[in-house]
Amino acid sequence: MLRDLAGAEWPRRAGLAALAAALGAENIRWVGGAVRDGLLGVAAHDVDCATTLRPEDVIAACKRAGLRTAPTGIEHGTVTVILKDGPVEVTTLRRDVATDGRRATIAFASDWSEDAARRDFTINALYAHPETLAIADYFGGLDDLREGRVRFIGDARQRIAEDHLRILRYYRFQTRFGAALDEAAETACADLAHTLKGLSRERIAAELLALLALPDPHPTIARMRERGVLGVILPEACPAQVAALARLIAAESAQGFAPDPIRRLAALLPPSPDVAETVAARLRLSKAQRTRLVNAAERTAHDSANAKALAYRLTPPLAIDRLLLEGADARGLDRWAVPQFPLKGGAIVARGVTAGPSVARLLQAVEARWVGEGFPQGERIEALLAEELAKRPQP
Known part of the structure; x- marks a missing residue:
């Protein structure tokens, strides 16, 4: 059952009221994740705003109201308004003119339904009036949200052809919100998985890590591998490693550790430092992420013999990675103060x-x-x- 959006925290933020007053309530709608999550009773952090105003008019109106702005994506119609209770991206209504699977050429629009039609999933195309919080739903997103269904707007293949990253976004949203599979979406993602090769490594890494950070991504990861999607972006993840991910998730849960995407990525790789280095380079991970991935790949069955000795040698976070990946007990290491060797x-x-x-x-x-x-x-x-x-x- 969906909640009343009035019960959510974010619509009561003073900054949003100031923004609505500056731009005019009839010219804007809150849209996307904050609306979706608010209806589900989930805390939302970032709030996005759609508007009929052009970017230059948004900037001018905010200036008159004393609100600071930054042209963070002005070529795509997005202006970030910097409010005390958090930045808000304000984007002019748009429609796609041309797409190539990686980026879109857009034109500004004046119709809310046109803007909704270019979004990916029905549950992400819900618009809330800034004063009444009345929901505008053009594609059945409210019903999908109630039923736990992640459904592309329009034809799944066409939407994926517009932006190939939507394959990975589908799996992430399906893991988070889906109760039942949409077979049309599943088939389209599998058939078009090869198109992921054309995306930047950074975009792939960001989506993969966001998926792995969810409470239990194992069923989705297993399905992605069975359907040939995972092999395109992470060919090293064989069935044994997918099973290792399930064991790691169980160990994290049993021992009270929060989901960790880099640790879970390590579970999907064979315990080989060379493989870890290759994957870190391919996904263009940060230096800190690469260090963790390679360290985890150096794990052995002997690591659990003396957990604190391992933590002393490696640091507790790195030891926790290894121990959990081996199914060993890592409890308490996250709170353990590493002693200093007293002899000089x-x-x-x-x-x-x-x-x-x-x-x-x-x-x-x-x-x-x-x-x-x-x-x-x-x-x-x-x-x-x-x-x-x-x-x-x-x-």
């Missing part, structure tokens, strides 16, 4: 050892035993050092 080289020199490589070797030997014994403090450190000094050949 000066203490060894004070015992008569000449500064240099010998000191470094002794430090390493004592540290290894200290870690193995669970990071003892005080007298035990001195005892470990004495024992290692006693092993040294006498002059």
